[in-house]
Amino acid sequence: MRILDGHNVSPGNRLDVSAGGLLVGPGGATSDSIPATLPPGSFIVNAESVRIVGVERLDRLLDGVQALTMPAQLSTSEYVVPPPVVAALGRQFFCALNTAGNVIRDGDSPDPQEHERLTIDWLDQVLAGLAELREKGVEGLSPEYRWILATHETAEDGITLSGAKP
Secondary structure, eight states: OOEEEOTTOOTTSOEEOTTOOEEEOSSOTTOOOSOEEOOTTOOOOOHHHHHHHOHHHHHHHHHHHHTOOOOOOOOTTOOOOOHHHHHHHOHHHHHHHHHHHHHHHTTOOSOHHHHHHHHHHHHHHHHHHHHHHHHHTGGGOOHHHHHHHHOOOOOTTSOOOTTSOO
């Protein structure tokens, strides 16, 4: 059983729960009294659901998924994005990025330099939105960046143009 012990955690000292497991500590099943740091894409199963299905089943679920591997043939200069980042941004985000590169590589862009500039601008907007999110939290995030981070609509060439739906 994976136990994440939050008994000695103070508000300034957050519990790292990135490995997953059963939280034990001060408060009750709905008190929200254990400060923790969660990786993007995390999900919290509430105490009542844990009681119903049992910690052992949830531990087996985590172990089963973490044991999965996917065979692949990779090329030099490719970039592997780990599952938590894919979960946080969505597969469609990375598919759009690959589509933009494929359009340029395959010679299907009438203006490859402009296409590259748009792709870089798009990614820079996402990075700026993530920086604002880290700095201000979700409540302080501007509407423009809320839309950029929450929407994965892409054009045929894999680029989401800035300012389309701020």
